[in-house]
Amino acid sequence: MRILTRRSLIRVTLMIVVFAASLVLDGWAYRHLVRKTIYDGDLGRMLRIAGFLPTWAIVSLALILCDLHQRDATDNRWRRWRGLLPLTSATLAGLVGEILKVLLRRERPETQAGAYVFRSWSQHPLSSGGLAFPSSHAIVAFGALAMLSHLYPRARWLWFAVAAGCAITRVLARAHFLSDVVLAGIVGSLVATALWDRWEGMMRSS
Numbered sequence: 001m002r003i004l005t006r007r008s009l010i011r012v013t014l015m016i017v018v019f020a021a022s023l024v025l026d027g028w029a030y031r032h033l034v035r036k037t038i039y040d041g042d043l044g045r046m047l048r049i050a051g052f053l054p055t056w057a058i059v060s061l062a063l064i065l066c067d068l069h070q071r072d073a074t075d076n077r078w079r080r081w082r083g084l085l086p087l088t089s090a091t092l093a094g095l096v097g098e099i100l101k102v103l104l105r106r107e108r109p110e111t112q113a114g115a116y117v118f119r120s121w122s123q124h125p126l127s128s129g130g131l132a133f134p135s136s137h138a139i140v141a142f143g144a145l146a147m148l149s150h151l152y153p154r155a156r157w158l159w160f161a162v163a164a165g166c167a168i169t170r171v172l173a174r175a176h177f178l179s180d181v182v183l184a185g186i187v188g189s190l191v192a193t194a195l196w197d198r199w200e201g202m203m204r205s206s
Contacts (some may be wrong), residue, residue, distance in 0.1 A: 015186050022182035029171055029178040030114040038172045050166040051137025053090055056144045060087035085151065085199060086144045093143025093191040097136050097184060098128050106133035109177050134184035135176045138167040142188025150196040163188075 038044040049055050063083025107117045107130055119131065128136075145163040149156040167181035 019179065019182055019186060022177075022179040026109075026116075026177045026179050027114060030109050030174070033168075033171050033178070034174060035172040036174060038169050044169050044172075047162065047165040047169050048137060050141040050145065050162050051135075051139075051170075053087075053094060053140055056087040056090040056140070059144070060084050079203070082151065082199070085195065086147045089147040089188075089192045089195050090140045090144035092195065093188040094136060094140045096187055096191055097134050097139035100134055100183075100187070101128040101131040101136075102126060104133045105131060106177075106180075108132040108175060110174055132176050132180050134187060135167065135170050135180045136184075137170055138163070138176070138181040138184035139188040141166040142185045143191050146189040146192035147196065150192065 039048060060083050064081065067080050067083050105119045107119055111117045141163045145159040149159045167185055170176040170181055171178055
């Protein structure tokens with residue numbers, strides 16, 4: 001128990017340090033990490049759709065079909081539905097992201113040429129349109145791909161590379177500050193881990 005507590009403390013500390021560093025680097029990243037044509041090429045478009053929720057509906061459907069085909073009489077009854085996890089994680093992460101946007105209210109970086117601008121509560125208090133903290137694309141990508149890292153841990157580096165790639169394109173396009181995508185990565189990963197822990201508990205109890 002002590003090891004788990006210490007490991008969790010290290011992870012939380014690392015997340016705080018990384019997020020704080022991203023805030024410090026926001027101005028530098030806005031000025032230097034720029035490629036507005038990133039989505040003109042196939043690679044940029046491919047990475048962006050990792051943050052597109054319907055992508056994960058297709059992936060989850062494919063996983064469910066594979067699991068239904070491979071199951072046998074000894075399978076846990078929940079196992080056949082594990083393919084839903086990427087879509088569920090992406091959806092929950094996206095919802096959390098929308099709530100955080102409405103609460104934190106920071107607008108996109110080009111609103112005031114890279115300066116932080118926060119929308120007044122008197123302006124569209126419940127709308128996340130035009131708000132960017134955290135990034136919706138990045139949080140959906142990390143929610144889904146962090147879940148895939150739990151399902152298929154041997155390819156963990158690949159899943160997180162794709163999620164990071166999606167996040168980087170949002171910064172390069174100047175659609176988001178660096179801290180927008182870092183916060184999205186942290187929250188999306190935490191949502192996926194919490195959902196995975198819940199899933200494993202259901203698997204053990206059934």
